[in-house]
Amino acid sequence: RYPDVAPVPSYLPFFNAPAWADAGVIVPWRMYQNYGDTRILKKHFASAKRFVDFVHSENPNLIWTEAVGNMYGDWLNGNTIVAEGYPKTGGQVPHCIFNTMHFALSTQIVAEMAKVLGYDEDALHYAKLAADIRGALLDQFVSKEGYITANTQAGYALALGFDLLPEDLHKPAFEHLLSTVADYDFRISTGFLSTIRMMHELVRWDYPDIAYQLLESHRFPSWLYQIDQGATTIWERWDGFVKGRGFQDPGMNSFNHYAIGSVGEWMYAHILGIQRDEKHPGFRQFVIRPQVGGSLTWANGKYHSIFGDIVSEWKLKNESLSLHVEIPANTVARVYVPTKKRESIREGGVDADHSVGVRFLKVEGDVAIFEVSPGSYDFVSEYAKKDSQPYASKPRITFDRELDPKGNLKVSIESSHPDGTTYFSLDGSEPTTPYTGPVHINKNVTVRARTQKDGLRPSFPALARFVFIDDGTTSRQFPNVVRTHGAYGKTVRYTHPYSPRRPGGADSGLVNGRFATLDFVDPEWQGFEGVDCELVVDLGAKIPIRLIGANFLHHQSMRAFLPTKIEFSVSENGQEYMQVGSVENAVEKNTDAFIKICSKQIQPREARYVKIAARNIAQCPEWHPQKGQSAWLLVDEIIVE
Numbered sequence: 001r002y003p004d005v006a007p008v009p010s011y012l013p014f015f016n017a018p019a020w021a022d023a024g025v026i027v028p029w030r031m032y033q034n035y036g037d038t039r040i041l042k043k044h045f046a047s048a049k050r051f052v053d054f055v056h057s058e059n060p061n062l063i064w065t066e067a068v069g070n071m072y073g074d075w076l077n078g079n080t081i082v083a084e085g086y087p088k089t090g091g092q093v094p095h096c097i098f099n100t101m102h103f104a105l106s107t108q109i110v111a112e113m114a115k116v117l118g119y120d121e122d123a124l125h126y127a128k129l130a131a132d133i134r135g136a137l138l139d140q141f142v143s144k145e146g147y148i149t150a151n152t153q154a155g156y157a158l159a160l161g162f163d164l165l166p167e168d169l170h171k172p173a174f175e176h177l178l179s180t181v182a183d184y185d186f187r188i189s190t191g192f193l194s195t196i197r198m199m200h201e202l203v204r205w206d207y208p209d210i211a212y213q214l215l216e217s218h219r220f221p222s223w224l225y226q227i228d229q230g231a232t233t234i235w236e237r238w239d240g241f242v243k244g245r246g247f248q249d250p251g252m253n254s255f256n257h258y259a260i261g262s263v264g265e266w267m268y269a270h271i272l273g274i275q276r277d278e279k280h281p282g283f284r285q286f287v288i289r290p291q292v293g294g295s296l297t298w299a300n301g302k303y304h305s306i307f308g309d310i311v312s313e314w315k316l317k318n319e320s321l322s323l324h325v326e327i328p329a330n331t332v333a334r335v336y337v338p339t340k341k342r343e344s345i346r347e348g349g350v351d352a353d354h355s356v357g358v359r360f361l362k363v364e365g366d367v368a369i370f371e372v373s374p375g376s377y378d379f380v381s382e383y384a385k386k387d388s389q390p391y392a393s394k395p396r397i398t399f400d401r402e403l404d405p406k407g408n409l410k411v412s413i414e415s416s417h418p419d420g421t422t423y424f425s426l427d428g429s430e431p432t433t434p435y436t437g438p439v440h441i442n443k444n445v446t447v448r449a450r451t452q453k454d455g456l457r458p459s460f461p462a463l464a465r466f467v468f469i470d471d472g473t474t475s476r477q478f479p480n481v482v483r484t485h486g487a488y489g490k491t492v493r494y495t496h497p498y499s500p501r502r503p504g505g506a507d508s509g510l511v512n513g514r515f516a517t518l519d520f521v522d523p524e525w526q527g528f529e530g531v532d533c534e535l536v537v538d539l540g541a542k543i544p545i546r547l548i549g550a551n552f553l554h555h556q557s558m559r560a561f562l563p564t565k566i567e568f569s570v571s572e573n574g575q576e577y578m579q580v581g582s583v584e585n586a587v588e589k590n591t592d593a594f595i596k597i598c599s600k601q602i603q604p605r606e607a608r609y610v611k612i613a614a615r616n617i618a619q620c621p622e623w624h625p626q627k628g629q630s631a632w633l634l635v636d637e638i639i640v641e
Contacts, residue, residue, distance in 0.1 A: 049110055063100050080191075186217070187222070203270050240255055292385060299313070324378050325372065357374075391460065394451070413449045423450055426445045426447060428448050428465075568580050570607035572607055572608055
């Protein structure tokens with residue numbers, strides 16, 4: 001096992017938290033990539049191997065849900081932000097996905113370590129294990145359209161950054177990443193582990209304009225918002241201080257923290273353009289590829305490699321770009337010179353093709369690539385920035401909560417640009433019909449909408465699929481948005497004898513992919529022993545099921561009821577249920593308990609109804625609800641695969 005932090009202080013004896021513990025594998029590998037010294041790999045290989053073997057032994061199904069330590073997840077992601085007008089959900093990668101992504105990454109790194117060290121048998125073994133983990137992740141959490149369960153900026157950024165997806169899903173997954181950025185109106189929802197990954201992916205997929213937009217934004221939450229509030233160092237939380245609200249929780253609110261400040265790596269790699277060549281560790285060969293963008297007209301800096309300073313300085317003036325680079329002795333660089341005309345590039349006052357130490361390789365898009373030997377060079381080229389017009393805001397698709405007397409559902413499209421034009425389609429194709437008012441539907445459709453406005457680039461499309469369930473009980477309920485979640489688009493019913501008078505009745509639907517918070521405590525109820533509750537998911541038709549899961553939350557701002565046992569049952573007709581699995585000791589009995597994701601793989605069987613029963617609610621010994629006092633069971637998500 002690895003500790004969450006090192007050295008381990010006596011007051012933080014925590015081990016094996018996914019991503020935190022994975023640093024025991026990742027850090028030696030990154031040290032090797034930066035310095036090219038195999039001794040650090042030899043020193044740490046045995047422990048890295050034992051760590052991966054331990055996680056594997058505890059999770060033979062390759063989905064990392066057991067032996068997760070303190071399980072921080074993508075720490076302080078958008079879901080933890082408390083600010084008016086900022087989404088309360090949609091930022092967090094489900095822990096089982098987050099954990100498994102890091103399991104796959106560490107396993108692949110162990111395979112790469114073994115390859116470098118000449119341990120061929122280990123290299124083959126861990127490469128296969130890494131491929132199997134990627135396969136399990138793909139099988140359980142990624143749709144054929146490239147959607148990743150929960151549909152978050154962080155999920156796509158990590159999957160792409162860790163190279164976890166097959167090649168045919170790379171582009172679709174990145175398009176979904178762009179869409180999730182647009183869902184937040186071009187604001188960040190990522191946390192400690194995924195912010196830098198998302199910034200890198202935006203550039204890798206040729207959207208540096210959006211990365212610059214995020215970097216230079218003064219809107220909350222952003223780096224410059226912190227500076228506008230007087231920050232001189234980067235904060236731990238995006239919302240460490242919010243104007244009009246004040247400070248976050250004083251118990252954990254550092255104003256000098258590295259994590260989201262890791263954007264500094266992005267600035268070196270993409271503003272200056274200094275990057276490792278992954279095939280040549282230690283910067284013996286490297287890349288200089290500056291991204292000229294945003295409001296910047298110049299940048300300069302250097303990286304002190306083991307061979308000496310690598311310098312990159314550029315300046316843009318009147319469509320003329322000057323780029324000064326310094327390449328240390330005993331190295332070679334690939335230098336990408338932005339240009340709109342390859343023949344215009346000069347170095348040291350002469351045509352770059354005739355410059356000593358410079359060899360032209362090829363043109364890629366709007367850059368010319370040169371191989372450059374050690375020395376000091378000054379390139380000049382004709383270049384103009386790309387159009388950096390902002391995008392129109394993504395429209396929002398809304399719908400009534402009930403069908404009209406004729407069985408139609410009213411669907412509306414809201415735009416943030418009243419002077420723009422919104423187009424839509426009902427078959428998921430590129431929108432071409434101008435939206436003039438609500439549409440009424442009575443069959444399964446996929447609504448796609450896009451807004452256009454003069455002076456702005458067209459918005460990213462909004463997409464919502466509506467599914468009607470032909471069932472006497474459920475057909476009266478509104479259909480729900482379908483994206484990636486196994487239970488999307490399905491009417492969800494819950495029952496509990498202690499809360500018969502819950503406002504809104506006894507039925508509930510999925511809200512943006514997550515269950516609404518459910519209050520299972522009647523104000524008149526005074527006891528708690530033996531309290532159970534059941535959630536029933538109607539999948540609309542019999543489908544093969546192999547995994548059922550539930551994720552309950554302990555909310556920091558209220559006393560939450562926590563089940564100690566979860567039971568999973570399935571039914572073909574909704575009347576007779578067969579129990580197919582259970583999770584014991586789902587949570588420790590203490591007031592600061594955190595419940596792990598409760599999931600169970602089952603023998604594949606066909607069923608239409610899934611029942612998840614939470615047993616022995618509210619067994620926290622230090623607190624008993626009083627008459628008239630509310631307590632909550634928080635259901636974050638249901639997973640049916």
